[in-house]
Amino acid sequence: MEITEQSELDDLSQLTVLIIDDNRLVHDTLKRGLYDIGVNHVKCAESAYYGIRLCESERFNIVICSFNVNSDKDGFHLLEELKFRGHVNKTTVLIFLSTETSESLVNSIVELQPDDFWVKPLAPKTVKERLVHTLQIKKQLFNMYRAIDTKSFAKVIYFADRYLANERLHHFHSNISRMKGEAYLNLLEFETAEAFYKGLMKTYTYAWVYLGYVKSLLKQGRINEINDLLEKLIAKPATRFGAHDMLAQYYIEQEEYDKAYDEIKKATKLSPRNIDRNKKSWDLARLNHDHEGQYVATRNIAKQAKNSIHDSPELLLNVIRSGIDLASALTDERTALVLKQTDKYIKQLQIEYSSEISEFKQQLLVIKARLYIVREQKGKATKLIENHVDLKISPQIEDNLDKVKVFHELGMREEAVKMLDAISNQVSGDSLTGQVINKYIEQESIERAEINFSPKQLNDMAIEHFDKNRLQPALDAIQQALRLTPHNVKLTMRMLKILIVIKQSNEFEEHHGKLGDEAIEVLLSSSIKGSGLEAIDKLKIKWQEAEPVKRL
Numbered sequence: 001m002e003i004t005e006q007s008e009l010d011d012l013s014q015l016t017v018l019i020i021d022d023n024r025l026v027h028d029t030l031k032r033g034l035y036d037i038g039v040n041h042v043k044c045a046e047s048a049y050y051g052i053r054l055c056e057s058e059r060f061n062i063v064i065c066s067f068n069v070n071s072d073k074d075g076f077h078l079l080e081e082l083k084f085r086g087h088v089n090k091t092t093v094l095i096f097l098s099t100e101t102s103e104s105l106v107n108s109i110v111e112l113q114p115d116d117f118w119v120k121p122l123a124p125k126t127v128k129e130r131l132v133h134t135l136q137i138k139k140q141l142f143n144m145y146r147a148i149d150t151k152s153f154a155k156v157i158y159f160a161d162r163y164l165a166n167e168r169l170h171h172f173h174s175n176i177s178r179m180k181g182e183a184y185l186n187l188l189e190f191e192t193a194e195a196f197y198k199g200l201m202k203t204y205t206y207a208w209v210y211l212g213y214v215k216s217l218l219k220q221g222r223i224n225e226i227n228d229l230l231e232k233l234i235a236k237p238a239t240r241f242g243a244h245d246m247l248a249q250y251y252i253e254q255e256e257y258d259k260a261y262d263e264i265k266k267a268t269k270l271s272p273r274n275i276d277r278n279k280k281s282w283d284l285a286r287l288n289h290d291h292e293g294q295y296v297a298t299r300n301i302a303k304q305a306k307n308s309i310h311d312s313p314e315l316l317l318n319v320i321r322s323g324i325d326l327a328s329a330l331t332d333e334r335t336a337l338v339l340k341q342t343d344k345y346i347k348q349l350q351i352e353y354s355s356e357i358s359e360f361k362q363q364l365l366v367i368k369a370r371l372y373i374v375r376e377q378k379g380k381a382t383k384l385i386e387n388h389v390d391l392k393i394s395p396q397i398e399d400n401l402d403k404v405k406v407f408h409e410l411g412m413r414e415e416a417v418k419m420l421d422a423i424s425n426q427v428s429g430d431s432l433t434g435q436v437i438n439k440y441i442e443q444e445s446i447e448r449a450e451i452n453f454s455p456k457q458l459n460d461m462a463i464e465h466f467d468k469n470r471l472q473p474a475l476d477a478i479q480q481a482l483r484l485t486p487h488n489v490k491l492t493m494r495m496l497k498i499l500i501v502i503k504q505s506n507e508f509e510e511h512h513g514k515l516g517d518e519a520i521e522v523l524l525s526s527s528i529k530g531s532g533l534e535a536i537d538k539l540k541i542k543w544q545e546a547e548p549v550k551r552l
Helices: 006-010 024-036 048-057 075-084 103-112 124-140 142-149 153-164 167-186 190-200 207-218 223-235 237-253 257-270 275-287 291-304 313-329 334-352 357-374 378-388 397-409 413-426 432-450 455-467 471-484 489-503 510-524 531-545
Strands: 016-020 041-045 062-066 093-098 116-119
Touching: 006 124, 016 024, 016 048, 024 041, 024 124, 041 048, 048 075, 062 075, 075 093, 075 103, 093 103, 093 124, 103 237, 103 257, 116 124, 124 142, 124 167, 142 153, 142 167, 153 167, 167 190, 167 207, 190 207, 207 223, 207 237, 223 237, 237 257, 237 275, 257 275, 257 291, 275 291, 275 432, 291 313, 313 334, 313 357, 313 397, 313 455, 334 357, 357 378, 357 397, 378 397, 397 413, 397 432, 413 432, 455 471, 455 489, 471 489, 489 510, 489 531, 510 531
Parallel strands: 016 041, 016 062, 062 093, 093 116
Antiparallel strands: none
């Protein structure tokens, strides 16, 4: 795509403008304001689809887009697609419109870094004033924006130094400084960035200054120096999202995946539309054995990706798979509810992608076999896998992971191990995402080799052992189940019940006491309320009052 020359931005009469909003009154208001300042080439689209078509036939200097394009896709995914297709870059004047200003919406908009954000309803006078100001910035700093588009960050710093030395540009110094700081970070010059942001903090109180300073220190592994500052940033709406997002990245780099997961959940809640962040939340949920979190993340991805460039049948397949994972981990009546939801998602997949469904025959057969296993119809699952499912490696990692699970659940250990080895070779370790997935595959390999049953099966085994007074085997089974689903409160309560009986028997050892105390801590730190909390309190009292058998 040809880069617009600076001279074209100087001549208002030559500027081309695209307005994307499903309200014609908004079109009229914007056009009046644009015509008044001499901008005459204006085209309007009432849908994202038509807006994209216009961009395919014409290059626009200014794009004004509503966040609430309700007819097909929202503004976040529309602008994401326009950037992906190269129709919008840093030299494009990008303006967002919205009727709402909720924290999650503002965070989503900030992620796309528009040049301005206008709240509807609009007035022609406001349109004129804001647009003239935004154009002034774009024209004066055009060379810097073009350098960012080409990822020439050394050039960004070169231009920044020249412009910061020009007192006539003092109105734009904050914009120039922001781009210069980001260039240092992109060049991995973290110590230089630290000193630069530290100097800016004497002049500016903008959120980006503090977030840039924090990022420069986190990249140097110096989190202990900024703990107090991080707490302050998390307390403020303007910096809360950025702080959580950076901390998630930091903890992934440090391989502290439990902390990374806590931070990514908070960041995702504050800016829910970003698909890559939702995928990161999903990967970390799997690594932390949070089956419910995994199910929530895949459903969020499918929902947020609807009608976006990310939309695909694989997203619904992942929801179905995570639903089966959750159903396999649950040990109560919720299993039936999750399986019912999973059946609905399968029907949705078959309806929405009816023309492509034949391409997913193998994936759906594996899913069907896994559902048979959860519903305790293992014979049907074995027959289906042996007669209809091939052992070939798929190009898709998730397809192969699902085969690993069904092979393992049917006792086909050799096939499961071979598939895991193949998956390890498929994962790129260069990115942070690759790092998390690699760790998950490594964890799966160890657990699949050491544990032969699902949490639900292990729970059933524990109950049977306990009923027959085989206390240590019951405890072993429940401990294995908790290794696969460590956040399961009901399994933790069951383990404590077993330990109470062990404590009152001649099988009680010192390590049992430690296990019981740890179980109490886990239960008291859970979010259980009401009758569940009462049950935990009763168990705690029983544990404390239980007297070990005196040995002769």
